[in-house]
Amino acid sequence: MSPAEIREEILDILGDIAPDENLDELVDDVSFREQMELDSMDFLDIVMELRKRHRVQIPEEDYGHLASMGSTVSYLEPKMRDIVKA
Amino acid sequence: MTEEQKISVEVWSARASLNEPGELERCCRNWLGPGEWERALRFRQASSRNQHVVGRGMARRLLTQATLEEPAKIVLDWSDHGKPFIVSPRELIKPFNVTHTEGMVLVGIGNRGLIGIDVERLSRTPDIGLARRFFAAPEVDYVMGKSDPDARRAAFLRVWTLKESFIKAIGTGLSMPLADFAFERIDEPNPSVRMLRPGLAPATNWSFLTFSPADGYLAAIAIGEPGMPVEDAVPRPAGPHEWVLNRFENLLAADRSPIAPPST
Numbered sequence: 629m630s631p632a633e634i635r636e637e638i639l640d641i642l643g644d645i646a647p648d649e650n651l652d653e654l655v656d657d658v659s660f661r662e663q664m665e666l667d668s669m670d671f672l673d674i675v676m677e678l679r680k681r682h683r684v685q686i687p688e689e690d691y692g693h694l695a696s697m698g699s700t701v702s703y704l705e706p707k708m709r710d711i712v713k714a
Numbered sequence: 715m716t717e718e719q720k721i722s723v724e725v726w727s728a729r730a731s732l733n734e735p736g737e738l739e740r741c742c743r744n745w746l747g748p749g750e751w752e753r754a755l756r757f758r759q760a761s762s763r764n765q766h767v768v769g770r771g772m773a774r775r776l777l778t779q780a781t782l783e784e785p786a787k788i789v790l791d792w793s794d795h796g797k798p799f800i801v802s803p804r805e806l807i808k809p810f811n812v813t814h815t816e817g818m819v820l821v822g823i824g825n826r827g828l829i830g831i832d833v834e835r836l837s838r839t840p841d842i843g844l845a846r847r848f849f850a851a852p853e854v855d856y857v858m859g860k861s862d863p864d865a866r867r868a869a870f871l872r873v874w875t876l877k878e879s880f881i882k883a884i885g886t887g888l889s890m891p892l893a894d895f896a897f898e899r900i901d902e903p904n905p906s907v908r909m910l911r912p913g914l915a916p917a918t919n920w921s922f923l924t925f926s927p928a929d930g931y932l933a934a935i936a937i938g939e940p941g942m943p944v945e946d947a948v949p950r951p952a953g954p955h956e957w958v959l960n961r962f963e964n965l966l967a968a969d970r971s972p973i974a975p976p977s978t
Binding site (some may be wrong): 648649650654655658660661662664665667668669671672673676679686689691692 | 758761817847890
């Protein structure tokens with residue numbers, strides 16, 4: 629997956645978790661939690677969904693990399709670059 | 715345990731508006747610190763924005779209660795994992811924690827020790843698979859042992875609020891693996907925690923309380939007493955520390971009411 633495709637995938641997961649949010653205006657370098665009502669449970673939903681969909685394992689010590697869209701895409705890019713978008 | 719050793723905690727609740735800001739939100743907005751209203755505007759959902767404003771404003775108002783300090787002038791900061799603390803004035807430094815969910819904000823303030831608090835809507839429908847993936851084995855058994863789906867969901871939320879209150883009190887956030895500690899006696903008002911990995915939260919004695927701040931909500935508070943290893947702690951009955959639940963709206967009403975004339 630390219631960084632743009634990873635971003636689309638994250639948006640898709642966020643859309644399922646927070647269906648009422650307008651994700652079109654999400655600012656990539658501002659943390660998710662400062663823009664939308666995303667709590668710890670939602671955050672673990674994202675981690676679990678990445679594992680279910682793409683077998684991507686994210687250890688707890690790396691959770692800090694998933695603070696914003698920009699940092700999430702940067703963190704996932706090496707883990708997902710060999711995954712072909714369905 | 716003597717009276718002076720007790721940790722006393724005040725928990726304050728407020729019903730944040732789901733839609734347009736009301737009187738509560740307007741008051742709390744006036745108490746925000748520099749830049750906090752601008753940050754609140756980043757939330758596009760009114761409900762999220764209201765929770766943010768009420769959480770911040772209410773904490774500031776309560777932390778300066780019975781002082782001459784203006785709520786907006788107290789300097790707050792947040793740890794890397796989001797735990798708030800008072801920077802100045804130093805004489806007001808005390809442990810506090812804030813939690814919110816749709817329509818409900820709670821602020822817990824202690825006289826000392828470590829405080830963590832979490833609230834959830836009972837109508838929330840979490841993915842129970844989160845329990846299998848992230849909870850400790852005895853907690854998974856507790857949740858999955860409920861045959862009725864509603865009871866299983868309630869059990870999940872009960873464990874979740876306890877775990878959240880704990881990681882918020884120690885300030886690690888989710889970087890602390892949730893399976894490294896397990897709650898026991900979960901159905902009781904004062905559950906206990908067992909560390910499953912050596913070295914976790916050393917020399918701290920923990921007390922927990924599960925309660926409902928209003929119909930439809932479940933909350934938990936963690937109270938940590940540093941310097942007292944669990945194995946050395948004096949066994950205590952349920953509810954080792956003093957705590958009280960107050961409605962913040964009552965405080966606002968008292969603020970607005972005129973001072974009564976002296977009786978003659």
